[in-house]
Amino acid sequence: MATVYLTGSGPGDIELLTIKALRIIKKADIIIYDRLANPKILELAKKNVKKIYVGKEDGKHIIPQDEINEILYKASLTYKTIVRLKGGDPFVFGRGAEEAIYLAKKGIKFEVIPGITSAIAVPAYAGIPVTHRGVSSSLRIVTGHKMLNNNISKKEWESFLNDETIIFLMSYHNLLFISHKLISLGKDKNCPCAVISKGTTMQQKVIIGTLENIVEKSKNLESPSMLIIGEVVNLHAQIQWFKNNV
Numbered sequence: 001m002a003t004v005y006l007t008g009s010g011p012g013d014i015e016l017l018t019i020k021a022l023r024i025i026k027k028a029d030i031i032i033y034d035r036l037a038n039p040k041i042l043e044l045a046k047k048n049v050k051k052i053y054v055g056k057e058d059g060k061h062i063i064p065q066d067e068i069n070e071i072l073y074k075a076s077l078t079y080k081t082i083v084r085l086k087g088g089d090p091f092v093f094g095r096g097a098e099e100a101i102y103l104a105k106k107g108i109k110f111e112v113i114p115g116i117t118s119a120i121a122v123p124a125y126a127g128i129p130v131t132h133r134g135v136s137s138s139l140r141i142v143t144g145h146k147m148l149n150n151n152i153s154k155k156e157w158e159s160f161l162n163d164e165t166i167i168f169l170m171s172y173h174n175l176l177f178i179s180h181k182l183i184s185l186g187k188d189k190n191c192p193c194a195v196i197s198k199g200t201t202m203q204q205k206v207i208i209g210t211l212e213n214i215v216e217k218s219k220n221l222e223s224p225s226m227l228i229i230g231e232v233v234n235l236h237a238q239i240q241w242f243k244n245n246v
Contacts, residue, residue, distance in 0.1 A: 190210045
């Protein structure tokens, strides 16, 4: 019987791939993979594995989600072990739940293999703990894509004004909008911020600033990147450990 494994590949550093994910990838008959999955992971598969790229970039879907769902279904009719390889974790803004629901409706057996989400790993590689006693006891993870059409309500925006750590994933092209919006609502313009590009990889770059100047300071970075807002950013200077930090 065919099984589809909705598999998280982690944040970029191939050594953060889980043991279970590695085991399933090595036995996969077909791997259907995203852009943010480290391409070196594909080299761990057996030589005759079929590979299908279904990546998405900056809102441009190479293959629409409905078609990806259909690819998974058709693969289950032909292959025994199907790996749906996603960057980070399948259920953290990875549409893994949508694919799981689709497979369930089709009666296809599936398993979820969690991956280390970039929301936690990338700040750690930048020397920024997402929580810290006496500084921040809670964490908010937000998708930066929601900013494109201003799909966040005023009430939700106002909830960002507290002292918790806020992480905006996939937010690089919306930094100006996010920073201006928060300042206009009353968030301190001197609130510490960091933008991390290509986190956990040897191309990682970390820019530290404030809500007021982070856009200008990080203007030369590349995607994928994330924005971190909160007092925990001030701990970067003491904790930074990854040798490629800048």
